[in-house]
Amino acid sequence: MSIHVRTRINGQAQEFLCEPDQSALQVLRDTLGLTGSKEGCNSGDCGACSVLLDGTLVCACLVLGAELEGRSLATIEGIAEGGRLHPVQQKLLEHNALQCGICIPGIVVAAKALLDHDPDPDETAVRYWLAGNLCRCTGYDKIIRAVLDAAATMRASGGAP
Amino acid sequence: MNANEQGLRQIGTRPPRPDGVDKVTGRARYGADYTLPGMVWGRVLRSPHAHARILGIDASAALALPGVLAVVTAEDFLAEPKGDVASGEAEIESGDLSRNVMAREKALYHGHAVAAVAATTPRIAAAALAAIRVDYEPLPAVLDLDAAMAPDAPLLHADMFTRGVDPEPRAASNVAAITTFQRGDLDAGFAAAEVVVEGTWCSPMAHQGYIEPQACLACVGPGGEVEVWCSTQGPFMVRASVALLLGLDVADVRVIPTEIGGGFGGKTTVYLEPLAVALSRKCGRPVKMQLSREEVFRATGPASATRAWVKIGARADGTITAMDARLEYDAGAFRGSPFIPGAMSIFACYDVPNQRAVALDVVTNKPKVAAYRAPGAPQAILASECALNELAARLGIDPIELRLLNAAREGSRTIYGAAFEAIGLVECLEQARRHPHYAAALQANQGRGVAAGFWFNAGLQSSAAVHLTENGKLLLEEGSPDIGGSRAAMALIAAETLGMPYASVKPAVVDTSGIGYTDLTGGSRTTYATGYAVIEACRDLIAKLCARAALEWGVDAARVGWRDGAACHPDAPGTTLDIVALTRLAARTGGPLSGYGSVNLKQVAPAFAVDIADVEVDPETGASRVVRFTAIQDAGRAIHPDFVEGQMQGGAAQGIGWALNEEYRFDARGVLENPGFLDYRMPVASDLPMIDTVIVEVPHPGHPLGVRGVGEAPICAPMAAVTSALNQAAGTSIRVLHLTPSRVLAAIGARG
Amino acid sequence: MFLAAQRRFTGGCHEIHATVRDFRGVVAAVRGRFPEFPESELLGCSVAIDGEIVNRPWLEPIGADSEVIFVARIGAG
Numbered sequence: 001m002s003i004h005v006r007t008r009i010n011g012q013a014q015e016f017l018c019e020p021d022q023s024a025l026q027v028l029r030d031t032l033g034l035t036g037s038k039e040g041c042n043s044g045d046c047g048a049c050s051v052l053l054d055g056t057l058v059c060a061c062l063v064l065g066a067e068l069e070g071r072s073l074a075t076i077e078g079i080a081e082g083g084r085l086h087p088v089q090q091k092l093l094e095h096n097a098l099q100c101g102i103c104i105p106g107i108v109v110a111a112k113a114l115l116d117h118d119p120d121p122d123e124t125a126v127r128y129w130l131a132g133n134l135c136r137c138t139g140y141d142k143i144i145r146a147v148l149d150a151a152a153t154m155r156a157s158g159g160a161p
Numbered sequence: 162m163n164a165n166e167q168g169l170r171q172i173g174t175r176p177p178r179p180d181g182v183d184k185v186t187g188r189a190r191y192g193a194d195y196t197l198p199g200m201v202w203g204r205v206l207r208s209p210h211a212h213a214r215i216l217g218i219d220a221s222a223a224l225a226l227p228g229v230l231a232v233v234t235a236e237d238f239l240a241e242p243k244g245d246v247a248s249g250e251a252e253i254e255s256g257d258l259s260r261n262v263m264a265r266e267k268a269l270y271h272g273h274a275v276a277a278v279a280a281t282t283p284r285i286a287a288a289a290l291a292a293i294r295v296d297y298e299p300l301p302a303v304l305d306l307d308a309a310m311a312p313d314a315p316l317l318h319a320d321m322f323t324r325g326v327d328p329e330p331r332a333a334s335n336v337a338a339i340t341t342f343q344r345g346d347l348d349a350g351f352a353a354a355e356v357v358v359e360g361t362w363c364s365p366m367a368h369q370g371y372i373e374p375q376a377c378l379a380c381v382g383p384g385g386e387v388e389v390w391c392s393t394q395g396p397f398m399v400r401a402s403v404a405l406l407l408g409l410d411v412a413d414v415r416v417i418p419t420e421i422g423g424g425f426g427g428k429t430t431v432y433l434e435p436l437a438v439a440l441s442r443k444c445g446r447p448v449k450m451q452l453s454r455e456e457v458f459r460a461t462g463p464a465s466a467t468r469a470w471v472k473i474g475a476r477a478d479g480t481i482t483a484m485d486a487r488l489e490y491d492a493g494a495f496r497g498s499p500f501i502p503g504a505m506s507i508f509a510c511y512d513v514p515n516q517r518a519v520a521l522d523v524v525t526n527k528p529k530v531a532a533y534r535a536p537g538a539p540q541a542i543l544a545s546e547c548a549l550n551e552l553a554a555r556l557g558i559d560p561i562e563l564r565l566l567n568a569a570r571e572g573s574r575t576i577y578g579a580a581f582e583a584i585g586l587v588e589c590l591e592q593a594r595r596h597p598h599y600a601a602a603l604q605a606n607q608g609r610g611v612a613a614g615f616w617f618n619a620g621l622q623s624s625a626a627v628h629l630t631e632n633g634k635l636l637l638e639e640g641s642p643d644i645g646g647s648r649a650a651m652a653l654i655a656a657e658t659l660g661m662p663y664a665s666v667k668p669a670v671v672d673t674s675g676i677g678y679t680d681l682t683g684g685s686r687t688t689y690a691t692g693y694a695v696i697e698a699c700r701d702l703i704a705k706l707c708a709r710a711a712l713e714w715g716v717d718a719a720r721v722g723w724r725d726g727a728a729c730h731p732d733a734p735g736t737t738l739d740i741v742a743l744t745r746l747a748a749r750t751g752g753p754l755s756g757y758g759s760v761n762l763k764q765v766a767p768a769f770a771v772d773i774a775d776v777e778v779d780p781e782t783g784a785s786r787v788v789r790f791t792a793i794q795d796a797g798r799a800i801h802p803d804f805v806e807g808q809m810q811g812g813a814a815q816g817i818g819w820a821l822n823e824e825y826r827f828d829a830r831g832v833l834e835n836p837g838f839l840d841y842r843m844p845v846a847s848d849l850p851m852i853d854t855v856i857v858e859v860p861h862p863g864h865p866l867g868v869r870g871v872g873e874a875p876i877c878a879p880m881a882a883v884t885s886a887l888n889q890a891a892g893t894s895i896r897v898l899h900l901t902p903s904r905v906l907a908a909i910g911a912r913g
Numbered sequence: 914m915f916l917a918a919q920r921r922f923t924g925g926c927h928e929i930h931a932t933v934r935d936f937r938g939v940v941a942a943v944r945g946r947f948p949e950f951p952e953s954e955l956l957g958c959s960v961a962i963d964g965e966i967v968n969r970p971w972l973e974p975i976g977a978d979s980e981v982i983f984v985a986r987i988g989a990g
Contacts, residue, residue: 019284035194036187038422040372041454045838048372076187089185093177096803099645099811101184102373102422108185124847131847134838136370136423137645138807139814140846327921340916340985502987536987578914578982579961617987620968763967 007068009034010078018065025049025060027068028075036076036105040134047133050106051075057113059132076105079112087150088112095149097142103135111147119155123148171657172866175803178649179668180420192376192392192419193451200378201230203433203440203450204286206276206293207460208268211302211526211831212315215268215295218276223292228285230444232293234276235265237439242405257495259406261529262435268297269317269494270528271832272459274432279440279448302526302831306468306489309335309525317494317524337496337522342504342576350483350515354474358552362544363897364880365824366466366491368458369533370815370843373422375461376451379437383445387414391434394424394642395681400673402431403438417672418642425815426532427462429683458836462531463825465498466491467540471507471548479558481513481567488520488541493529498522499537502617505577506877507541509615510564510586510769512573526831532683535616535873539816539880546612546881547896560611561594561771569769585795585859586613586769592855593771598791607777607788608889614770614877618870619684620762624677625694627655627702629754633741635661637668637698640679641691645811645872646804650688651695653800654866658699660726661740677759685870688800689766689861694758696865702756709750710738764863768874770794772813776886783906785887787817790879791853797861797869805871810852812875818844819876820883824899914982916958922950932977936960936970939981959984 002017009032018027025042028034028051040046042061049060052074060075079086085093088111098104107130114121114129121129126147127140135143183189220232242255259265264275276293280286303309303317314335322330324338351357377391387409393399396416404411421428433450441448452461467490474483486507490498504518518541533539553560568590569575571583593599593611603609626638637655641647648668656663679691703723710728711718720731728743730736738746747754775789792809799805822842826834835841860867880898888894893908914928923929924947931942940955959968961982967973968986975981 029193033196034187035190038191038373039193039451040374040422041838043454043837043839046372046454080186085182085185092185093181096175096178096181096646096801096807098181098184099804099807100371100373100421100423101180101189102191102371102420104184105187123851127846127849131845134372134843134845136372136425136815136843137811139810139844139852140849141810141852142803142807144846144851327925329921499987501985505985505987577961577984579966579984582965617966619987761969763965763969763973765966 003066005066005069007070008072010074020066022065023061024063024065024068027065028060034075034077038102038105040102047106047110048103050109050133052109052113057110076109079108086112087153088115088147091146091150091153092143095142095146097138097146099137103133107133107135107143111150115151115154119151121151169657171653171663172798172800173802175801176649176663178646179652180643180648189420191373191422192390195378195390195419196449197378197380197447200447200449201279201281201444202283202286203277203279203437203448204283204290205274205436205456206290208264208271208273208275210268210297210299211271211304212300212317213268213297214300215264215266215275216298217296219294220276222294223278223289226285226289226292228281229278229289230281230446231279231440232276233436233439233443235263238263238406238435239408240265254496255405257497258402261495262406262431270526272456272528273494274436274460277436277440279444279446303335304525304527304827304831306491306523309523317526321496321524335524337492337524338500339519339521340501340504341517341519343517344574344576345515347483347485347515347517351474353476353482355477356552356555357472357474358548358555359472360548360896361468361470362547364467364540364543364819365899366463366527367533367819367823367825368463368841369425369427371423371425371427374452374454374457375428375433377433377437378447378449379434379441380447381438381441385413387438388417389414389434389438390417390419392419392421392428394421394428394644394683396640396642396673397678398429398681399431399434403435406435407439415672415674418670421642421644424644424683425534426536426683429532429681430462432461454838455836458841459833460528462529464533464536465530465540469541469544471544473548473552475552475556477556479556479563479566481511483515484508484511484513486518486541486545488518490520490522490537491527492522492524493527494524495529496522496524498530499532503537503541506538506615506617507545509575510569510613511567512569513567516576518576527827534812534815534876538614538616538877539819542612542614542877543880543884546878547884550610550885561590564613565590581767582862583859584767584769585857588857588859589769589771589793589795592793592857593773596773596791596855598773598789598853603775604777606780606890607775608886610774610776610882610885610889612772612878612881612885614772614874616685616768616870616874616877618689618766618768618873619686620690620764621680621684621686622761623679623691623694625691625698625758626676627698627756629740629744629747631744633744635659635666637666637695638671638676639668639691639695640671640673640676641682641687643670644682645808646801647682647687647691650800650804651692654692654695655699658696659703659740660724685768685872685874689864689868689870690760690762692800692868693762693864694760697758697760698756701758702754705754705756706740706743709743709746712750713738713746766797766861766864766869768795768869768871770874770878772878772882774879774882774886776883776890778887778890778905780891780909783902783909785821785900785905786848787850787883789850791855792875793855793857794871794874795857795859795869796871797864798858798867799856800866800868802856805856806854808871809854809875813852813879814844814849816876816879817849817883820880820898821900916983916985919954919983922954923947933975935975936973939975957986959986
């Protein structure tokens with residue numbers, strides 16, 4: 001029995017039909033064509049599907065599609081605004097911090113969530129915040145440096161993302 | 162000589178990668194991100210038994226379900242495919258490949274594919290799997306090396322007779338092969354030794370851990386033409402595998418490599434692609450398949466569990482007189498563990514006249530192993546490097562000094578007969594010795610470990626093509642999937658060779674119908690060999706550009722030079738025609754301007770690495786963490802240093818994980834107990850410190866830019882460095898990985 | 914010089930000497946001396962010619978004093 005859901009995704013009104021047991025990740029990828037959020041494990045362990053649900057960082061694979069009713073979701077596709085990259089995205093590129101890139105959408109969303117509420121995290125705070133985002137290619141070194149650099153840049157420009 | 166000394170302007174710089182914006186915005190499309198109209202979903206039915214004869218499969222109930230469009234079993238694949246598929250340098254036996262992709266006579270591991278279905282929704286596909294009836298005759302399973310090698314062990318393959326034994330055995334066995342490499346006289350060597358260290362080190366089965374599960378989309382047209390979009394390290398390998406297993410003509414198969422979310426060797430073979438093509442051929446619709454994380458762990462190709470016995474003898478002054486090893490590799494369900502490269506690499510760092518390495522390839526009822534970054538070497542080098550550290554301690558010699566004393570250099574012979582050309586092991590050791598990390602003070606409960614590593618690196622075949630657009634920009638086409646930033650390196654190489662700006666070069670990884678044959682991305686060969694092909698393509702283009710300028714100027718083409726991105730008039734200094742100008746003249750001087758490069762690099766470009774690890778142990782819980790890590794590696798010439806550093810850091814993290822966190826755990830029935838990221842614990846951001854890197858450059862003589870492979874050597878030394886460091890911190894001598902807190906605690910307790 | 918695994922075709926013989934111009938000549942010489950030696954076992958290996966590893970040898974020139982050692986092929990990750 002399909003459920004009719006009305007929600008907001010990346011600031012735009014969206015509606016869709018989904019099954020009761022379909023996850024938000026499946027809805028995003030298979031129904032709405034928003035394939036930026038990735039499936040790495042489908043059990044909330046890898047963070048590749050990180051999204052912001054009403055501003056809170058969650059794994060889309062752990063949220064039901066039906067739970068999006070009346071709420072607002074931010075995905076990787078909405079992080080860059082009007083073609084302008086978020087400082088986290090910019091710094092990941094400058095530091096050449098990505099290799100295969102599959103974890104990066106989740107890391108961008110997670111890092112943005114961190115800097116939204118903590119503009120001056122130290123290395124340990126960044127590492128523990130990103131502990132839910134697995135990366136197998138980089139050993140995290142350049143990613144952490146990029147996030148710290150993005151935080152510094154945002155502080156210097158008065159906090160505007 | 163570094164890049165600047167050789168007059169290189171762009172190579173050695175760190176520009177942003179051309180595919181970067183797509184990757185940070187989620188626009189880049191990986192294997193599971195493709196769809197086609199009319200697409201249906203494929204799923205795999207897997208054996209619930211670790212070892213069983215398959216007596217019959219009845220799919221009639223599944224086919225009767227509305228929405229189920231096709232079912233395939235072993236009958237849809239060739240039992241004895243003719244030929245082999247190139248995967249790296251080794252070739253996979255095609256009968257085994259066919260049976261691993263789809264079980265035939267037997268299911269040989271829990272999770273082994275026995276059938277596959279295509280249905281209009283994932284839900285219906287799952288229901289179809291449940292409706293297929295398979296008649297199994299369960300058999301006793303062997304789940305470790307000793308069980309497999311026991312005299313009356315249940316046999317996986319009745320036709321497996323141990324290779325490498327003379328005369329060939331009459332009785333079948335689970336030992337697929339034995340190999341021996343030897344030089345010199347072991348007895349004399351050990352007789353001359355004043356100190357001997359001996360021990361057995363064990364490393365567990367581990368997974369490459371790529372975050373992106375395998376995924377593909379296959380579409381077979383009514384005329385038999387096949388298209389496959391897939392995430393792979395080798396589109397040409399996929400093309401060959403699919404053609405081989407299904408009896409197709411490679412010319413009718415087009416493989417489009419998507420962006421790939423990690424491979425590390427685990428995507429150098431096929432699991433889903435032949436299934437998806439077979440299903441699509443049967444139902445006439447595009448078929449999408451992707452593995453769940455659980456399936457990735459249960460049914461792709463992990464790395465071998467290994468038992469490595471090592472014995473090293475030396476004189477009191479530190480000169481090593483003999484090195485001996487016996488290595489046993491768990492291959493999983495089919496022959497083909499990396500036992501040979503393990504035996505060849507274990508002592509490669511040392512110029513010791515008396516060396517022997519015996520290695521065994523043993524089958525068990527576990528998933529067939531696949532390559533994992535320098536396959537075979539980390540497990541072997543764990544033992545030899547830990548043994549060397551014990552030797553250093555016994556002799557009272559600094560571990561780096563001991564290695565310098567015996568290090569392989571230019572001209573040193575290896576155990577397999579080849580001699581090294583110019584190599585950088587000594588330089589890496591010297592960098593380690595003077596690195597601030599090595600002199601830094603250790604805190605309480607901390608220990609330091611050093612280890613050296615080596616990998617051969619491959620050459621093989623690559624193709625590249627370059628085309629100039631009407632406005633003088635360069636389109637660069639190559640066939641090497643980009644797993645670590647290689648397309649940026651290709652663009653740098655092209656820009657440097659032609660003398661044009663990096664930003665004017667547009668690299669693309671194209672499909673198998675758009676470029677000449679290219680061996681897979683792996684073996685640390687991409688920057689080396691595909692880069693070489695790019696150089697050749699650019700040189701071809703330069704020759705043509707000079708010929709066009711010659712026509713325009715009315716001079717002999719052989720006298721026209723190329724400098725700083727322009728053709729130079731031989732008789733009028735200062736008169737040049739640059740790329741933009743020549744492109745404007747293209748149509749009237751002969752037509753479109755393209756260049757082609759095609760190489761088969763026979764030479765290898767070996768890489769050496771040295772790691773320093775500091776580990777802290779909590780004596781109350783046995784928990785450990787790496788507090789400092791330095792990776793030093795000879796890259797020959799670092800085309801794009803950021804990506805070379807990235808390879809070093811990533812390989813270090815994998816080696817650290819293999820030592821401290823990761824292990825496949827099977828129950829008594831051969832069922833994997835931890836097929837997920839929660840319990841197969843890979844390092845997370847909070848586990849690791851910053852990983853410092855030092856790139857050494859001893860140019861490889863066989864490459865115009867001196868490039869060596871860099872991707873695999875980084876994983877070879879960390880396990881030994883970390884294990885030695887932990888043992889020093891805890892005052893223990895644990896030789897069984899992974900180093901769980903309970904294992905460490907027990908060792909601390911036993912030490913007294 | 915032969916790999917351990919190849920010696921079953923040579924009756925245990927470790928190495929032979931022959932006058933050849935290239936690797937094609939090596940194959941012919943080995944099979945001439947040991948007719949039971951399958952060609953696939955020769956072509957399925959890499960070789961080290963005077964210390965330099967070559968993956969798919971065929972036309973590589975081999976000099977009068979050259980040393981040819983058979984080396985197993987290695988997989989890549």
